[in-house]
Structures are given as C-alpha cells and as structure tokens.
Amino acid sequence: MTDRGVPYRPPADVAEALRIQEELRPRVDLVGPGPTAPATVAGLDVAYAESGDRLAAAVTVLDAATLAVVDEAVVVSRPAFDYVPGLFAFRELPALLAALDRLTVRPDLLICDGHGLAHPRRFGLACHLGLVTGLPAVGVGKTPLVGVWDEPAPQRGAWTPPRDGGEVVGRVLRTRDGVKPVFVSVGHRMSLDNAVDRVLALTPRYRLPETTRTADHLCRRALAEAGGRAATPAGDGDPAASA
DNA sequence: GCGACAG
C-alpha cells in the first residue's frame, strides 16, 4: 500500500526533517482533481498512551456509498519523533505506513487526521502521506495550525477561506449545523472543491468524517487491549526504530 | 523579545 509513492525517509533531527519537507513540497500534486465517486475511502488516526511512550496507529477502509467498514488495520508502536508543531508527521507516519501495509485493499482516497497544505511550509501530514503512498489525500484538522479566517455561517456546508501569508490554504468548513467547523485542506492529488465535497459526504451525522471516527475507535481499542505488552511486530522491523 | 503552535 505504501510502495507506489516516494520512499519514506526518517529524519535524525529537526534540521533534517525541515530539509525533507522543503524537498518534497514541490512534488505534491495540487491539481487533482481526485476521485469524485471513490469506491473506498480510508481514515487514519493515532491514539497515545498517557505515558506518551506508546501509540496505536489505525487505518479503516469504508465503502464510500454505505460508509460500512470493509477493511482495517492497526499497529502498536512508539512515537517516531518528538512532537514539534509543523513536524508532526514524522511522529506518526512510520506507524501509519505500517498499518497501511497491512490492508488487503488499496483505498481510493485517504482522509488524514491533521492538515495538508494548511501548514507553515505547505507540507502537512496529509501531503506527506499522499506523496509516500501515491494516493489522493485530504487533511481534516480539528483545530487550526496556521491562517486567519472569518467565522463561517452556522449551517452545514458553510465555509470561509483561511489565509496564511496571503494565500488561501484550505477551507474552514461547517460539517453540521451549529457545531465547531473543521479545517479542510488538500493533501495530494485532490482539488480543494473535491476535498470539501468528499468531507461533506463523510459527515452525514457527526462533526468529524466517519472515516476518522472509525479509525479513532480502532486505535483507542487497540491501545487499551495492548495493555502493558510489547509493540506490534511490523514485518521488517519496528516502525519506530527510525527515531 | 513574547506568545502561539496539527496530534
């Protein structure tokens, strides 16, 4: 699932992580437009143990029409990098990629728990994940990272453009009437319009996409069941061994 | 210089 894009390179330090982002940023496909009727859509999320030394990364694949889960995978591992705003992807990517490799179907679209272009260097988790998998990807953040915007109208579907350094980096989108908006941005091989349409199709009932919700449930469950035991054997090694 | 800062 992860062998059709650019190879993932684990950074040794912050300086290298910044170099990798600057190097990969130009390779993001900003045109898309991406699938308007995907057969399957994947959600990715990570849960952490309170000690902070362990995490569970989950991927769930949903039938885009029925929103039923048709495949899923979860990996228990360790954070691969310290948490640094803007370098967040390096923390979770190795475990997420390991989970993706355990899927039996290759999804048509990735819905990431974090931002895509709405990032200081226009290369958030969704861009990185899209590039490494070669799959269309969308970022859906629950809280902002960059940008200024006006409050969207209270109705589902209402949106305003968040601007950072003069450019529009995504959309502040109301997915349900009267709830806090989410922050949608392009990850890879998707247009912003299509990204918003796909997110609205995935939010028939709750604020967050069903993909994110099912993945969230799965990784929390896996973390609880992992208890105090060892990390998931990850085929060719511990996904966190890179940090 | 100070504060803010995806998860």
Next chain:
DNA sequence: ATCTTGTCGC
C-alpha cells in the same frame, strides 16, 4: 495527544 465534572440535548 491525554487528563478531567458537569451539563445540555436527542
């Protein structure tokens, strides 16, 4: 991310 008590609403 995770920890938290209560509260409002379906």
